Amino acid sequence: MTDSIGSTRRDFLKTSAVAAGVALSANVVASRMAYAAGSDELKIGLVGAGGRGSGATAQALNTSNAVSLVAVADAFEDKAKSAVDRFKKDRPGQIAATAATTFSGFDAYKKVLDQKLDMVILATPPGFRPMHFEAAVQAGKNIFMEKPVGSDAPGIRRLLAANEEAKKKNLKVGVGLQRHHQQKYIDTIKKIHDGEIGDIVLLRVYWNGTRPWVRKRTEGMTEMEFQMRNWYYFTWLCGDHICEQHIHNLDVANWVMKGPPVEAQGAGGRQLPFGSDQGEIFDHHMLEYTYASGAKMLSMCRHQPGCWNAVSEYAHGTKGTADISGGRITFNDGRPEWKYQAAPGEGGKKGRGGDPDPYQVEHDTLAAAIRNNTPYNEGDYGASSSMTAILGRMATYSGQVVKYSDALERGEELMPRDYKWDGATPVKPGADGLYACAMPGKTQVLAAKKA
Amino acid sequence: MTRLSSKRSNPLSKAWLGRAACAALAVAAAAAALPLAVSPAPARAETPAVPADMKPFTQSIVGLAATFDMVPIPGGTVTVGSPESEKKRNKAEGPQFDVEVEPFYMGKYEMTWDIYNEYLAQYPILGEGKGKTIPFEKQADAVSYPTPIYDIEAGPALQRMGGREGKLPAVIMSQFAAKQFTKWLSAKTGRFYRLPTEAEWEFAARAGTKTAYFFGDDAKKLDDYAWHYDNSALSDGEVGYHKVGGKKPNPFGLYDIYGNVAEIVVDQYDDAWYAKFAGKKVGWREALRWPDSQYPRLARGGGYESDVENCRSAARQKITVNDNKKDPQIPKSPYWWTEGFSIGFRVVSPVKEPSAEEKNKFWNVDNESTADVLKRDREIRQLVEEITGPKAPK
Numbered sequence: 001m002t003d004s005i006g007s008t009r010r011d012f013l014k015t016s017a018v019a020a021g022v023a024l025s026a027n028v029v030a031s032r033m034a035y036a037a038g039s040d041e042l043k044i045g046l047v048g049a050g051g052r053g054s055g056a057t058a059q060a061l062n063t064s065n066a067v068s069l070v071a072v073a074d075a076f077e078d079k080a081k082s083a084v085d086r087f088k089k090d091r092p093g094q095i096a097a098t099a100a101t102t103f104s105g106f107d108a109y110k111k112v113l114d115q116k117l118d119m120v121i122l123a124t125p126p127g128f129r130p131m132h133f134e135a136a137v138q139a140g141k142n143i144f145m146e147k148p149v150g151s152d153a154p155g156i157r158r159l160l161a162a163n164e165e166a167k168k169k170n171l172k173v174g175v176g177l178q179r180h181h182q183q184k185y186i187d188t189i190k191k192i193h194d195g196e197i198g199d200i201v202l203l204r205v206y207w208n209g210t211r212p213w214v215r216k217r218t219e220g221m222t223e224m225e226f227q228m229r230n231w232y233y234f235t236w237l238c239g240d241h242i243c244e245q246h247i248h249n250l251d252v253a254n255w256v257m258k259g260p261p262v263e264a265q266g267a268g269g270r271q272l273p274f275g276s277d278q279g280e281i282f283d284h285h286m287l288e289y290t291y292a293s294g295a296k297m298l299s300m301c302r303h304q305p306g307c308w309n310a311v312s313e314y315a316h317g318t319k320g321t322a323d324i325s326g327g328r329i330t331f332n333d334g335r336p337e338w339k340y341q342a343a344p345g346e347g348g349k350k351g352r353g354g355d356p357d358p359y360q361v362e363h364d365t366l367a368a369a370i371r372n373n374t375p376y377n378e379g380d381y382g383a384s385s386s387m388t389a390i391l392g393r394m395a396t397y398s399g400q401v402v403k404y405s406d407a408l409e410r411g412e413e414l415m416p417r418d419y420k421w422d423g424a425t426p427v428k429p430g431a432d433g434l435y436a437c438a439m440p441g442k443t444q445v446l447a448a449k450k451a
Numbered sequence: 452m453t454r455l456s457s458k459r460s461n462p463l464s465k466a467w468l469g470r471a472a473c474a475a476l477a478v479a480a481a482a483a484a485l486p487l488a489v490s491p492a493p494a495r496a497e498t499p500a501v502p503a504d505m506k507p508f509t510q511s512i513v514g515l516a517a518t519f520d521m522v523p524i525p526g527g528t529v530t531v532g533s534p535e536s537e538k539k540r541n542k543a544e545g546p547q548f549d550v551e552v553e554p555f556y557m558g559k560y561e562m563t564w565d566i567y568n569e570y571l572a573q574y575p576i577l578g579e580g581k582g583k584t585i586p587f588e589k590q591a592d593a594v595s596y597p598t599p600i601y602d603i604e605a606g607p608a609l610q611r612m613g614g615r616e617g618k619l620p621a622v623i624m625s626q627f628a629a630k631q632f633t634k635w636l637s638a639k640t641g642r643f644y645r646l647p648t649e650a651e652w653e654f655a656a657r658a659g660t661k662t663a664y665f666f667g668d669d670a671k672k673l674d675d676y677a678w679h680y681d682n683s684a685l686s687d688g689e690v691g692y693h694k695v696g697g698k699k700p701n702p703f704g705l706y707d708i709y710g711n712v713a714e715i716v717v718d719q720y721d722d723a724w725y726a727k728f729a730g731k732k733v734g735w736r737e738a739l740r741w742p743d744s745q746y747p748r749l750a751r752g753g754g755y756e757s758d759v760e761n762c763r764s765a766a767r768q769k770i771t772v773n774d775n776k777k778d779p780q781i782p783k784s785p786y787w788w789t790e791g792f793s794i795g796f797r798v799v800s801p802v803k804e805p806s807a808e809e810k811n812k813f814w815n816v817d818n819e820s821t822a823d824v825l826k827r828d829r830e831i832r833q834l835v836e837e838i839t840g841p842k843a844p845k
Binding site for chain 2: 086207277326
């Protein structure tokens with residue numbers, strides 16, 4: 001609980017949010033249905049022990065004290081070990097992982113899936129997700145996976161096929177598109193679905209921010225190790241920032257439209273100075289997507305410091321406009337604006353931040369579904385939103401109008417055939433140490449049609 | 452809620468762009484730079500006089516159009532904390548004791564985005580292949596550049612408040628990032644900058660007064676001097692930060708010393724600290740509670756999210772791990788406090804330059820948890836000697 005010293009209104013709200021979170025967990029605990037003979041125990045494994053993987057694990061451990069982490073995998077030994085060490089320090093009572101269940105290397109994920117687990121968290125760079133997801137489904141594990149769920153079309157196809165198996169096996173699948181668990185988004189989009197702004201004619205979504213972290217090449221690194229450490233800057237691993245970040249905004253638009261768009265065209269490129277560390281990705285993409293209804297979406301993502309920053313989503317309809325990220329709807333007929341009200345804080349004071357943390361809620365709901373054995377699968381929209389971002393990238397890389405169906409069926413494969421530290425990488429630096437990036441008008445993104 | 456859209460869209464006055472006049476009195480210089488036509492608080496009888504050789508100045512930074520103004524704060528003695536009779540006080544504000552403060556210069560305004568962004572921009576610039584990672588053991592002589600802001604959370608919130616630009620106050624940085632910024636700023640300007648100590652901050656805010664606020668005990672008057680929870684609504688009806696300098700200054704010529712954004716100080720938050728000095732008079736170094744753990748930290752003066760009682764001269768805002776709750780990564784970034792939308796900082800520059808060792812103590816990492824995270828590989832550092840900046844005239 002927050003100390004009240006010099007506390008701000010935000011603190012009151014935080015406190016109430018914590019209380020709400022506790023209440024939710026208590027419900028989860030109270031609803032002991034048919035899980036593990038009335039026990040709250042969940043054994044979880046982690047594949048991909050980076051910052052977000054560790055964050056997701058912490059949230060899964062928050063759902064109940066009876067949740068324990070039993071196995072960890074990372075491509076890198078140092079990362080797997082340090083994650084386990086940190087968890088042992090932070091959550092001594094919930095960490096059952098030992099040196100014998102801490103794995104590293106490209107096949108470490110298989111060793112985690114060999115353990116007795118109730119749920120596995122998949123949080124490696126996105127390119128690996130389809131392979132890991134398929135293996136987790138085959139192993140019969142419930143899954144929480146981070147977004148995006150792939151970096152290329154063949155990967156998304158593989159994931160969709162595996163997700164059909166997951167449904168047959170009644171495995172629970174959660175995806176880290178946490179806005180689906182954020183009350184402001186849920187309420188605002190429900191209003192739109194209820195017809196409050198009429199038919200949607202235009203959507204606008206943005207992720208204009210700053211370049212993410214870089215990890216520099218050090219002495220003695222193989223090319224594969226460098227690309228794996230600095231994965232954000234390689235399309236096969238990350239999908240480009242339109243996939244890795246902007247997917248959140250594209251996903252909101254698909255949620256509003258109840259499905260992905262049918263085609264896209266756009267422009268993008270790499271304009272800022274770059275070195276070897278910046279790999280091959282673009283620093284800006286701007287897309288025009290078209291939905292089946294004819295509605296258009298303007299989408300923009302940019303990593304150029306000093307420019308207009310925005311992370312937001314808007315929907316324009318025949319009767320009004322929704323600022324979805326702001327939780328506001330204005331009406332053309334002069335009706336007063338509708339505004340989402342966050343949960344009131346202490347003493348009924350209103351303000352920002354009174355809602356529970358969506359990153360926590362997504363784990364609470366998934367854990368509840370596992371314990372109660374209720375159907376739960378976010379894999380399909382996870383896949384179609386990821387594919388929407390991949391489609392956008394294909395359009396900006398090629399400079400062509402690309403149809404969603406063509407992109408999904410014939411989008412080229414980016415992933416290597418096999419993974420070795422001294423093995424071939426899908427892209428290689430030139431003589432100057434730099435990586436070529438896509439050239440609109442020349443770059444091909446679709447495989448030839450099958451005869 | 453009051454709507455303040457008209458105020459928000461006020462263009463900056465030319466005074467922002469020009470150099471502050473070197474008036475003999477800080478207060479006079481402050482009046483010259485006022486973007487709104489309000490007269491400053493009159494210098495009160497109890498306000499310590501500024502010595503004639505201490506003049507306000509404008510600090511420029513090489514290659515950057517934006518400048519910031521500094522005002523002189525004379526040395527003197529301050530009774531820190533509040534008496535038990537003060538309304539709405541917290542017991543952590545006592546027992547009161549006296550601290551002797553040496554003269555220093557203090558930012559006339561809270562540090563603004565136009566300057567702070569330049570420091571943030573070094574991360575990608577050095578990431579473009581020009582930077583080199585500096586081994587941990589050389590950290591004492593290097594500046595750490597913050598990893599990028601957590602856009603999914605901070606982006607929309609800052610955008611709503613008018614963006615992260617110009618003369619809006621820089622926010623959501625951790626104390627560690629603010630300290631490293633002052634190290635970078637010192638290298639860029641050739642002048643020693645750091646965060647204020649808690650006692651220095653209180654001396655500057657009180658300006659010789661012993662009342663709850665520098666203008667007396669009547670919280671109703673706070674509207675003239677501060678953006679707080681009840682008067683800081685933006686055009687959308689929600690509270691937010693405002694351009695610095697929009698309200699009246701205190702007798703030393705400091706704007707927004709209460710409200711707008713709370714100001715991070717050097718000291719660790721420690722509610723048992725004052726008791727050590729009950730009834731004594733100590734020097735500022737002795738009064739300084741050097742931090743040794745990552746939390747709790749301390750900010751003073753309250754912000755736009757604070758109720759009026761938390762904007763009092765003695766009010767202490769405790770910053771805990773919950774102020775970085777929304778960072779979805781583990782370990783959490785040491786550079787940001789994701790909940791700190793109403794937390795920023797103001798810089799000081801003491802008249803007497805300390806030893807190199809003491810400077811580093813003001814700038815560098817001070818606890819094991821943060822040091823542990825810094826050993827990870829997302830770091831972009833630069834040796835101080837490589838941060839080019841002309842040696843500014845003292």
